[in-house]
Amino acid sequence: MLTRISRIRPLLEAAREVRASTGKSFGTQLGEILAGRRGPGRVGASQYYAFGLYDPARYSAAERAEFAFWDWDEIGGRLNLPSAAALCDDKLVTDAVLRGLGLPVPEVVALYHPAGRSHGSVPTFTRLDDLADFLRRDAPYPLFGKPVRDRQGGGASSLSGYDPDGDRVLHPHDGSTPVATYVREVPGRYFAGAKDRDEAAPAGYFFQRRIAPHPDLAAVTGGRGFCLRLVVLMLPTGPCVHRATLKAAVGGNIVDHGTVGYGNLSSLVSPADGRVFLSFRVRGPEGVSPRVLSRFGERVETHPDTGARTIGLRVPCWDEAVALVLRAAVMLPQVRYQSWDLLIGPGGPVLLELNRRGGLQQLPGGPGINDAVFRDFRASGNGVPDGPPARRPV
Secondary structure (H helix, E strand, O other): OHHHHHHHHHHHHHHHHHHHHHOOOHHHHHHHHHHHHHOOOOOOHHHHHHOOOOOOOOOOHHHHOOOOOEOHHHHHHHHOOOHHHHHHOOHHHHHHHHHHOOOOOOOEEEEEOOOOOOEOOEOEEOOHHHHHHHHHHOOOOOEEEEEOOOOOOOOOEEEOEEEOOOOEEEOHHHOEEEHHHHHHHOHHHHOOOOOOOOOOOOOOEEEEEOOOOOHHHHHHHOOOOEEEEEEEEEEOOEEEEEEEEEEEOOOOOOOOOOOOOOOOEEEEEOOOOOEEEEEEEEOOOOOOOOOHHHOOEEEEOEOOOOOOEOOOOEOOOHHHHHHHHHHHHHHOOOOOEEEEEEEEEOOEEEEEEEEOOOOOOOOOOOOOOOOHHHHHHHHHOOOOOOOOOOEOOO
16 A cells, blocks of 8 residues: 555645646646556556656647557567567677678677687787786787677776786776776676576687777767667668667766666657757666656756767768668668667768667657657558557556
8 A cells, every 4th residue: 555655745746746737637637647557558557757758849649649667578589570589699600790781890809718608819818817817918909898689788998908027907987996896797697688588508708809980979978978879670671760869878878778777868860960969967876756747757858977068969981871771770670679779980970889679768858759750660560469568667
C-alpha cells in the first residue's frame, strides 16, 4: 500500500501543476493518459508528464500518439532478422565487417582474451601481466578501451598515456591508476562483456586508437567525448536517416550516453539540415527524480562545462556523415533498423559501432518516434514478424 501511494503522489502533484499552468482539468488529463495507455505507444501516466505531452501549445492529439514506451530489446528483435544480432552485438565482428567493406573505423590496437581470441594481426593478450607490459612499453596512446560486448558504455575506459615514474596509466581530466590495478579492475573484470539474454561466451576486451574530436565540436565540449547517433531505417525505397542525436560527455564522464543516470548532454539534431534544435542535460547518478515533470533532466541551450551554445549548432561534416551511413546501410540489408554511432574527427566521420536496437531518443519538447515514417517502416515487414510491442520494463 505504501509503495502504491509513493507512486501515485508524484503523479497527483504533476496533475496539479499542469492544471495550474495550462488550465487543463484533471478529467482532460486523465482522458489523454488513457488514450496514450491504450494506443500503440503504450505511454502511461508517468511518461505523459515526463515527456510534457500535456502541453497543448506543443502537442496535438496526433503528435501525442507518436510517443512510445516500448521494450527496445523486443523491438530490435522484431525489426531485424536474427542474423543482425551476430553482426551488431560483437564489436570485433562489426569492426571486421566494416573494415572489410572499406568503411572508416578506428584502429584496433590490442585485445585481451584469456582463451586467445584473435582479430587479424592485432596483438592478443591472454595474461593480464602481458597486457600490463604492453601498456607500459608499446601502447600507442591515447586509447579507448571497451568490452567486445557491452551495454550503455559499461566497462569503458579512456587512457591518455603512461607515467613510468609512478607506473600508472593516465586518464582524461588528470586522473591516473596503477597499471596493475587498472588491468585487474577493468579489462580483467569486464572481458566477459554484457550479460545479455543471448550471450554465448566471454567475448574479450579491446583497445582502439582514440580519435580527437573535430575542432568545431571540441570547442563546444571542451574536448570531452561525444558521438553522433544516426538511426537509419531500411525502407522498401531505400535507406533513410530517421533520427539524429548528438551526445556529449559532461564533467569527468568518459562515455557520452544520453540516458538517465549519466548526467550528460543529449541534443536532438534535424535530419534535414544537421542542426541541433533541442538540448537536454539528462539526470545524473542520483537517478530518477521524484518530481515527474523533471524526470528526464533540464532543458538547456549550452554545454554545462564550456558554456558554448548548442542550439543552432550545425554538426560539422554533416553531409559526409549522412552519406557515409547511407552507403554503409545498403551493404548490410539484414539489419533493417540500424542505429549508428559515429565520431566526427578532424578528417571527417568515422563509424564507431552499429546497434540493432535503441537509439530513437525522445525528449520533452521533441517529436515522438512512432511517426508516419516509422509506422510505414514497421508495416513494410520484409518477412520479420511484427505486432503490438511490449512496454518497456519499469
